[in-house]
Amino acid sequence: MxxxxxxxxxxxxxxxxxxxxxxxxxxxxxxxxxxxxxxxxxxxxxxxxxxxxxxxxxxxxxxxxxxxxxxxxxxxxxxxxxxxxxxxxxxxxxxxxxxxxxxxxxxxxxxxxxxxxxxxxxxxxxxxxxMSLDDTNAISVLPVDAEEWRQPLIDYLEHGKLLDDLRRRSEIRRRAPRFLYYKGTLYRRSFE
Structure with missing residues (x-):
């Protein structure tokens, strides 16, 4: 108004x-x-x-x-x-x-x-x-542990790549729909 x-x-x-x-x-x-x-x-x-x-x-x-x-x-x-x-x-x-x-x-x-x-x-x-609303550029670098629980999910969501272990493969396929990988960030979907 x-x-x-x-x-x-x-x-x-x-x-x-x-x-x-x-x-x-x-x-x-x-x-x-x-x-x-x-x-x-x-x-x-x-x-x-x-x-x-x-x-x-x-x-x-x-x-x-x-x-x-x-x-x-x-x-x-x-x-x-x-x-x-x-x-x-x-x-x-x-x-x-x-x-x-x-x-x-x-x-x-x-x-x-x-x-x-x-x-x-x-x-x-x-x-x-x-969108970057300010003029600063920030880069955040974190080392990724090979055993990190998110990395297999990211590999599957981004590249369709699965682990060799059959039990872990089915676990990743089961969990993947609950996550979204967008522009380098893994998001967890929620009911909200």
Missing amino acids: SPQRQILPYFFQLSELCSNNVAEYQALIIGLQMAINMEITALEVYGDSKLIINQLLTEYEVRKDDLVPYFRLATQLLQKFEAVTLEHVPRKENQMADALTNLASSMTLGKDEATDVPVCQRWVIPLVNE
Whole structure:
């Protein structure tokens, strides 16, 4: 919403299932990226997720590993604004969010009227790995132990390579669907 109270509707759809907290972070990140692209310098963010607002205000610690990349990206994006305020608005008091959520079904337009609502299908997590928001380059080198439990999984996910030991082969095949190897990092899939 602009300072003149003009509402800029934007709809996006996540292409994969995720937790409510991940969806909230993704919505925030997309909104921040839009504000940066519009060259907005001062921003007021109202969110109904107490967890995420308080994590960004550093009142809460980010304890779930799957939220850390989103927290980091959101924090980097927030630093691009001259002035930012973050405020938690409980869901029951957030009529504007409810109205926007139900915009498609509640909008009444005349026969000859039309409105444009940009639609986007995206998933923010690849941006965390692809995007470098600062000018520093960091390289982290860790020696890999040949007996490290992750290496056979990485070899299988990246190259389809399996060990000679039949018991370990079946174990790797059984465990592999629970992991994702993306851009040099092994991620564990979770129910969230």
